[in-house]
Amino acid sequence: MQEHAIQQKLETFFHKKILLYRSLLDCLKKERDHLISLDLNGLWDVSKVKDDLCARITSVRQQIGSITRTGNERCLPSYNEMIGAVPEEGREGVERLFSKLGVLKREVEVYRRENVAFIDDSLAFIDELVMNLSGGPQAQKVYDNRCRLRKTDSRMLLTREV
Numbered sequence: 001m002q003e004h005a006i007q008q009k010l011e012t013f014f015h016k017k018i019l020l021y022r023s024l025l026d027c028l029k030k031e032r033d034h035l036i037s038l039d040l041n042g043l044w045d046v047s048k049v050k051d052d053l054c055a056r057i058t059s060v061r062q063q064i065g066s067i068t069r070t071g072n073e074r075c076l077p078s079y080n081e082m083i084g085a086v087p088e089e090g091r092e093g094v095e096r097l098f099s100k101l102g103v104l105k106r107e108v109e110v111y112r113r114e115n116v117a118f119i120d121d122s123l124a125f126i127d128e129l130v131m132n133l134s135g136g137p138q139a140q141k142v143y144d145n146r147c148r149l150r151k152t153d154s155r156m157l158l159t160r161e162v
Contacts, residue, residue, distance in 0.1 A: 024050065
């Protein structure tokens with residue numbers, strides 16, 4: 001394929017990826033809002049959109065790989081392989097798009113990690129709450145052998161007895 005045609009296609013694909021990553025970033029922000037408000041239906045809706053966006057990003061990535069493949073059978077070309085397929089005078093535009101895409105990817109990763117941490121913290125809190133309510137291994141016994149209430153420093157609200 002001619003170098004100028006490769007440059008145009010690469011720029012088109014990078015523009016598509018940038019739009020998809022911006023949409024993914026918006027989804028992650030909405031996901032965060034749904035996590036905070038405990039909107040499970042909203043979370044399911046956002047999850048479907050995220051799955052669709054990720055599939056579309058993968059498709060564009062494969063298209064980029066198919067036009068810049070230089071005898072290498074890997075699906076993803078390296079940065080040098082992509083730039084090497086573009087004529088010298090067109091490299092600046094591709095490099096700028098590649099850089100913008102890198103910034104978006106890092107921002108998406110930050111939001112993804114924050115959402116995962118929020119979920120992990122919430123689940124740990126619920127787990128600790130259930131353990132305190134059910135008298136799990138972390139809670140101390142409240143009653144002594146004569147079924148009298150023993151004063152304890154435990155904050156346990158409920159205990160299970162066999």
